[in-house]
Amino acid sequence: MTTPSRLRTPLTELTGVDHPIVQTGMGWVAGPRLVSATARAGALGILASATMTLDELEKAVLEVKDRTTRPFGVNLRADAGDAAQRVDLLIEHGVRVASFALAPTPDLIARLKEHDVVVMPSVGAARHAQKVASWGADLVMVQGGEGGGHTGSVPTTLLLPTVADAVDIPVVAAGGFFDGRGLAAALTYGAAGIGMGTRFLLTSDSTVPEEIRRLYLSHGLDGTVVTARADGVPHRLLRTDFVAGLEDGNAAKRLLSAGRRAAEFKRMSGVSWPEFVRDGWRMKRASGRTWSQMTLAANTPMLLRAGLVDGDTEAGMLASGQVVGVIDDLPSCEELVDRIVAQAVERIAASSATLAD
Numbered sequence: 247m248t249t250p251s252r253l254r255t256p257l258t259e260l261t262g263v264d265h266p267i268v269q270t271g272m273g274w275v276a277g278p279r280l281v282s283a284t285a286r287a288g289a290l291g292i293l294a295s296a297t298m299t300l301d302e303l304e305k306a307v308l309e310v311k312d313r314t315t316r317p318f319g320v321n322l323r324a325d326a327g328d329a330a331q332r333v334d335l336l337i338e339h340g341v342r343v344a345s346f347a348l349a350p351t352p353d354l355i356a357r358l359k360e361h362d363v364v365v366m367p368s369v370g371a372a373r374h375a376q377k378v379a380s381w382g383a384d385l386v387m388v389q390g391g392e393g394g395g396h397t398g399s400v401p402t403t404l405l406l407p408t409v410a411d412a413v414d415i416p417v418v419a420a421g422g423f424f425d426g427r428g429l430a431a432a433l434t435y436g437a438a439g440i441g442m443g444t445r446f447l448l449t450s451d452s453t454v455p456e457e458i459r460r461l462y463l464s465h466g467l468d469g470t471v472v473t474a475r476a477d478g479v480p481h482r483l484l485r486t487d488f489v490a491g492l493e494d495g496n497a498a499k500r501l502l503s504a505g506r507r508a509a510e511f512k513r514m515s516g517v518s519w520p521e522f523v524r525d526g527w528r529m530k531r532a533s534g535r536t537w538s539q540m541t542l543a544a545n546t547p548m549l550l551r552a553g554l555v556d557g558d559t560e561a562g563m564l565a566s567g568q569v570v571g572v573i574d575d576l577p578s579c580e581e582l583v584d585r586i587v588a589q590a591v592e593r594i595a596a597s598s599a600t601l602a603d
Contacts, residue, residue, distance in 0.1 A: 251587065251588070251591040252264055252265065252587070253265065253266055253429075253433070253587060253590060253591065255416070255433065255438040255439055256385065256416035256438040257290075257385065257416055257418060257438040257439035258439070260364050260384055260385060260416065261290055261317050261319075261342055261343055261364055262317045262342060263285075263288060263289055263290045263316070263317055264288030264289075265287075265288045265289050265439075265583055265586075265587050266418075266429070266433070266438060266439030266440065267289035267290065267429065267439060267440055267441075267442065267583055267586060267587070268289065268290045268292060268387065268418055268420075268439060268440065268441040268442070269281065269284040269289060269290065269291045269292060269441075269442065269443075269446040269579070270292055270321075270387075270420060270441045270442065270443040270446070271292035271293060271294040271295070271296075271319075271320070271321025271345055271347075272294055272395070272443050272446075272447060272565065273294045273296055273297045273547060273550055273554075274294070274297055274547075274550055274551050274554040274555050275294065275443075275446075275447050275452065275453070275454060275554055276291070276292055276293055276294040276321070276446075277293070277294070277306065277453055278293070278306050278309035278310045278313060279313075279451060279453055280446060280449070280451050280452055280453065280579070281293045281310050281318050282309075282310045282313035282314045282318070283449075283451035283578065283579040283580070284318075284446065284451075284579045284583070285310070285314045285316035285317065285318045286313075286314050286316060286579070286580065287578075287579045287580040287582070287583040287584070288316070288583055289579070289583045290317065290318065290319060290343065291310075291318045291319070292318070292319040292320065292321050292343070292345050293306055293307065293310060293318065293319065293320045293321065294321050295320050295321055295322055295323075295332065296321065296322075296323045296326075296347070296547070297547050297551070300328055300331055300332065300335065303320070303332060303335060304335055304339070307320065307335065307336075307339050307341060308339070311339065317342035317343070318341065318342060318343070319341065319342060319343030319344065319345050319364075319366070320332075320336055320341050320343070320344060320345070321345045321346070321347065322336075322344060322345070322346055322347075322350070323346075323347060323348065324346045324347075324348045324349060324350040324351065324354065324367075325348055329350075329354060330354070330357075333354055333357055333358060336358070336363060337357070337358070337361040337363060341363065342363065342364060343363065343364045343365075343366055344358050344363050344364070344365050344366070345366045345367070345368065345387065346365075346366070346367040346368065347368055347396075348367075349367055349369075349374060349377060349378050349381075350365065350367060350378070350381075350383075351381075352381040352382070355378075355381050355382045355383060356382060359382055359384070364384045364385070365382070365383045365384050365385075366383065366384065366385050366386065366387055366418070367383050367386055367387070368386070368387045368388070368389060368420075369386050369387070369388055369409065370388070370389065370398045370405075371398075371405075371409075372408045372409050372411070372412035372413075373412075375388065375409045375412055375413045375417070376412050376413055379413040379414070379415050383415060384415060384416075385415050385416040385417065385418060385438065386409065386413065386415065386416075386417055386418070387417075387418040387419075387420055387441050388402075388405055388406060388409045388417055388418070388419060388420065389402070389405075389420040389421040389441070390402025390403070390404075390405045390406065390419075390420070390421030390422060391405075391421065391472075391482075392421040392422035392567055392568045392569070393420055393421030393422070393443065393482065393567045394443055394444050394470070394482045394483075394565045394566045394567035394568075394570075395443070395481060395482060395565040396479060396480065396481055397421070397472065397480055397481070397482045398480065399480070401421075401422070402419055402420070402421040402422050402423075403435075405421075406419045406432070406435050406436075406437060407435055407436065410435065410436040410437065416437075416438035416439075417436070417437050417438060418437060418438055418439045418440065418441050419432040419435065419437040419439075419440050419441065420440065420441030420442070420443070421567065422567065422568060422569060423440040423441070423442050423445070423569070424442065424444075424445045424569040424572060424573060425585075425586055425589055426585065426586045426587065426588065426589020426590035426591075426592070426593055427589060427590070427593055428440060429586055429587070429589075429590040430589075430590040430593040430594050433590070433594070442569075443565075443567060444462070444566050444567040444569050444570055444573070445569060445573060445582065446579065446582070447459070447462070448462055448463065448570075448573050448575075448576055449576055449577055449578060449579050449582055450576050450577065450578045451578055451579045452576075453555075454554050454555075455555075455556075455557035457557055458553065458554065458557050458559070458564065459576060461484070461559065461564075462484060462564070462566060462570050462573070463570075463573065463574060463575075463576075465484060465485065465566075465570050465571060466571045467568065467571030467572065468485075468571070469484060469485050469566070469570055469571055470482050470483060470484055470485055470566050470567070470568055470570060470571075471483060471485045471489060473489065473492060475492040476489075476492060476546055476549065476563060477546040481546075481565070482565065482566065482567065482568070483563050483564060483565055483566060484563075484564040484565075484566040484570065486559050486563070486564065487559070487560070488553075488559060488560060488561065488562065488563060489563055492563075548562075549561075549562050549563045550562065550563060550564075550565060
């Protein structure tokens with residue numbers, strides 16, 4: 247299937263992709279298979295690197311390049327101890343876009359831009375967008391409260407225009423998008439494109455176990471819950487018995503369990519205890535969390551892995567946006583992108599508004 251039309255925006259011009267759609271860098275989900283399928287469909291796939299070692303990241307980048315010659319990106323943790331080495335890896339392998347969950351430092355932005363890598367931090371407020379724009383970021387992604395994973399309370403329809411008004415660089419809107427109507431609406435709000443996580447997770451190209459994807463599809467609009475019990479900050483998750491247990495469980499028991507999982511994540515990441523502690527200290531300074539919240543945060547990757555990789559809903563959690571309640575199929579990335587762009591073009595052309603004389 248070939249999309250009959252293309253929508254050119256500052257996002258497509260900056261990154262070289264065909265369509266103003268971004269597949270976000272979801273930990274344990276956005277691996278080489280999903281990213282390359284998204285790229286081949288003409289959208290921007292973002293490889294999630296926070297749960298990878300440096301060697302694993304290089305292997306994943308090379309696998310994506312083996313699968314496609316189209317542009318793609320990598321999501322980085324700006325507070326990681328090896329952030330500079332990861333930036334060098336992106337430069338070495340010609341990765342087109344570097345996205346960041348937290349604000350990258352001015353020197354990281356400058357190094358990336360020096361080598362023509364597009365820099366796209368994610369922000370949750372207009373003031374954060376202004377800060378990274380002043381440091382040289384090329385564009386920003388803003389996620390409203392409808393989005394999955396770590397999220398805020400302000401809906402995209404209010405957050406997007408405040409950020410778009412605050413900066414002169416392009417803005418990509420995320421949180422609550424799943425179809426062409428949403429893309430058309432975001433463009434009329436002034437966005438340069440949309441970012442989607444849950445919608446790409448629920449495709450046939452996703453490596454999330456099929457039984458877990460079917461579980462997502464069984465949930466309605468009330469199928470998610472925002473809780474801080476997972477890692478100390480608001481996190482939108484699929485409503486499961488495990489998540490209900492987090493809400494009802496004993497705090498001391500939860501912290502002890504989190505400590506065990508944090509140690510397991512440290513073992514999997516291959517870093518030494520001093521490096522692990524230093525990374526935690528940098529994250530604490532960047533996020534303002536308490537040490538108990540930091541223990542919960544270090545435990546989060548293992549909880550997500552249990553659900554999204556192992557398919558164990560009794561010992562893991564599943565990040566999800568509210569759009570899970572309106573998704574009912576598992577198309578390929580190509581089918582999904584083609585459908586969204588065609589719908590957006592049709593919706594824009596068929597707008598019920600007319601200009602009066």
